[in-house]
Amino acid sequence: xxxxxxxxxxxxxxxxxALGVVVARNVFYAAIGLVVxxxxxxxxxxxxDADFLAVAQFMIxxxxxxxxxxxxxxxxxQLRRGSQTNRLWPGGLAIAGLLYLSLVSGxxxxxxxxxxxxIPTSPMVASAADEGVRLPDVLFSTYLLPFELAGVVLLxxxxxxxxxxxxxxxxxx
Amino acid sequence: xxxxxxxxxxxSATLFAIGLFGTMAKRNFVVILMSIELMLNGVNVxxxxxxxxxxxxxxxxHVFAIFIITVAAAEVAIGLGILLGLFNRxxxxxxxxxxxxxx
Numbered sequence: 286x287x288x289x290x291x292x293x294x295x296x297x298x299x300x301x302x303a304l305g306v307v308v309a310r311n312v313f314y315a316a317i318g319l320v321v322x323x324x325x326x327x328x329x330x331x332x333x334d335a336d337f338l339a340v341a342q343f344m345i346x347x348x349x350x351x352x353x354x355x356x357x358x359x360x361x362x363q364l365r366r367g368s369q370t371n372r373l374w375p376g377g378l379a380i381a382g383l384l385y386l387s388l389v390s391g392x393x394x395x396x397x398x399x400x401x402x403x404i405p406t407s408p409m410v411a412s413a414a415d416e417g418v419r420l421p422d423v424l425f426s427t428y429l430l431p432f433e434l435a436g437v438v439l440l441x442x443x444x445x446x447x448x449x450x451x452x453x454x455x456x457x458x
Numbered sequence: 459x460x461x462x463x464x465x466x467x468x469x470s471a472t473l474f475a476i477g478l479f480g481t482m483a484k485r486n487f488v489v490i491l492m493s494i495e496l497m498l499n500g501v502n503v504x505x506x507x508x509x510x511x512x513x514x515x516x517x518x519x520h521v522f523a524i525f526i527i528t529v530a531a532a533e534v535a536i537g538l539g540i541l542l543g544l545f546n547r548x549x550x551x552x553x554x555x556x557x558x559x560x561x
Contacts, residue, residue: 329469450543
């Protein structure tokens with residue numbers, strides 16, 4: 286019962302925050318809506334027994350990405366144009382609405398093969414005696430190469446962002 | 459009533475559609491980046507829900523979600539770098555004025 290109530294509250298917050306991002310005229314309010322939506326999604330991960338992902342979501346998205354975006358909003362605040370829609374927004378609304386309707390009808394008509402097997406307790410609180418597979422076991426064996434490649438992607442992105450955002454007029458070191 | 463896979467999938471589709479609308483209809487480059495983050499978050503919710511309901515205990519969807527979060531962080535870093543570069547050199551944050559590659 287608590288899980289049902291938690292799902293509906295978190296889902297409503299996530300959708301309300303997401304609507305705030307696209308509806309708000311002020312870019313800073315849009316950023317606040319994004320933070321609300323990201324925190325609600327982190328709570329949804331908890332209801333899905335994904336504790337590690339919930340913490341990672343909170344630290345990376347809310348702690349890192351949201352701060353970066355608010356920083357960018359303040360850096361570009363001289364332009365008081367706000368968050369306007371472009372000329373083609375009715376077409377965008379139609380495409381997004383059509384995609385949404387087709388996705389929902391596809392979800393409702395599909396007979397999902399959900400597993401009725403025992404659902405393990407949360408991976409982070411599972412006792413050491415529990416012989417079940419855990420997230421690090423998968424991440425550092427089967428997906429070791431993608432894991433290392435993700436590190437390379439982050440390194441390339443960091444250097445690329447530094448090179449792109451560098452001010453050419455500043456004296457070079 | 460209980461919460462099933464369909465609930466999470468419909469929520470995921472809602473977040474994705476809202477993000478898609480924002481990506482297509484907004485002019486401010488920062489808001490477009492935020493909408494892309496919303497879309498990636500919607501996909502993550504679907505990934506974790508599938509992992510929880512279809513293959514519980516195998517964490518396949520969790521691994522996908524971790525990689526999506528990593529790529530999203532890299533994408534925001536590059537996107538904001540481009541934004542600051544454009545703002546410093548040409549003073550624009552409006553995506554419809556970014557026509558450097560048009561002729």
